[in-house]
Amino acid sequence: MNDIANDTDTDVPAILRNVPSSVDFKKLRKRLLRQAREAISDFGMLPPGATQEKRPKWLVCLSGGKDSYTLLSVLIELKWRGLLPVDLLACNLDQAQPGFPVDVLPRFFEENGIEHLIVREDTYSIVTDKIPENRTYCSLCSRLRRGILYRVAREQGCEAIVLGHHREDILETFFMNLFHGGRLASMPPKLINDEGDLLVLRPLAYAAESDIAKFSARMEFPIIPCNLCGSQDGLQREEVKRMLQGWEKQTPGRLGVMARALAHTRPSHLMDRSLYDFVNLRPADGAGGAQDSEVEEPCGASLAMTAKLFAAE
Numbered sequence: 001m002n003d004i005a006n007d008t009d010t011d012v013p014a015i016l017r018n019v020p021s022s023v024d025f026k027k028l029r030k031r032l033l034r035q036a037r038e039a040i041s042d043f044g045m046l047p048p049g050a051t052q053e054k055r056p057k058w059l060v061c062l063s064g065g066k067d068s069y070t071l072l073s074v075l076i077e078l079k080w081r082g083l084l085p086v087d088l089l090a091c092n093l094d095q096a097q098p099g100f101p102v103d104v105l106p107r108f109f110e111e112n113g114i115e116h117l118i119v120r121e122d123t124y125s126i127v128t129d130k131i132p133e134n135r136t137y138c139s140l141c142s143r144l145r146r147g148i149l150y151r152v153a154r155e156q157g158c159e160a161i162v163l164g165h166h167r168e169d170i171l172e173t174f175f176m177n178l179f180h181g182g183r184l185a186s187m188p189p190k191l192i193n194d195e196g197d198l199l200v201l202r203p204l205a206y207a208a209e210s211d212i213a214k215f216s217a218r219m220e221f222p223i224i225p226c227n228l229c230g231s232q233d234g235l236q237r238e239e240v241k242r243m244l245q246g247w248e249k250q251t252p253g254r255l256g257v258m259a260r261a262l263a264h265t266r267p268s269h270l271m272d273r274s275l276y277d278f279v280n281l282r283p284a285d286g287a288g289g290a291q292d293s294e295v296e297e298p299c300g301a302s303l304a305m306t307a308k309l310f311a312a313e
């Protein structure tokens with residue numbers, strides 16, 4: 001990819017005109033671009049036949065946090081480079097939280113010439129009225145927010161809503177479901193809504209949160225903190241986040257190994273009878289094969305990381 005840090009071409013999107021020119025930042029930016037391209041390709045986020053002349057429209061959801069700013073910047077750059085034949089519409093859902101700085105995102109969009117939509121819906125009052133103060137707001141807040149975004153996407157003729165969830169979000173959700181939900185499930189990079197008319201896409205599925213944090217800080221995005229959910233203490237997700245961060249600190253690279261595991265599932269080595277026919281598995285019926293053999297040993301590096309992680313104090 002050609003560099004753009006010193007590019008004076010007036011066609012360069014405003015959000016990209018003053019990017020840092022250091023070697024480290026260029027590597028970081030290119031890594032995020034590459035990972036987004038891979039996720040878009042791997043999970044078929046673009047419809048077959050999408051071209052510059054025949055472009056789908058995506059509703060890119062902006063909360064004002066580091067993840068959604070980074071998502072929008074990456075998508076704008078991919079589009080500018082001719083690598084993403086999509087029309088982008090940035091959308092912020094103002095949920096009427098007390099103290100929410102309503103001027104920040106509109107000013108950011110206007111200064112950078114970004115097509116956008118601000119939607120104000122008072123979900124804050126609904127959530128705080130329905131959920132006791134000592135309970136977690138996240139579930140109801142998320143359902144209300146998602147329903148509004150689906151409606152807006154339909155009204156704007158969008159094929160998909162696009163969210164800024166990253167690798168750690170996906171891993172945290174996996175462990176939340178494992179520990180508290182009794183199931184193996186997470187946030188898929190691509191899914192279709194219950195009505196079957198809209199896609200939900202997560203192009204940053206391969207991106208590390210630490211990379212996003214560095215990118216956002218260097219780009220000096222005007223971050224808006226979330227004081228609705230983040231102000232609640234003892235959230236299960238925060239506990240899982242701390243656990244994962246601790247593992248990564250002890251054994252750098254652990255989160256990458258776990259993220260890769262989500263893409264290498266072996267139903268024959270789990271216990272879900274709806275995914276694998278254990279009942280009719282017999283030695284002589286030809287149902288065996290490579291996938292039914294004993295699981296292969298992990299690589300030495302993975303074993304060493306595991307030993308270090310679980311070593312006695």
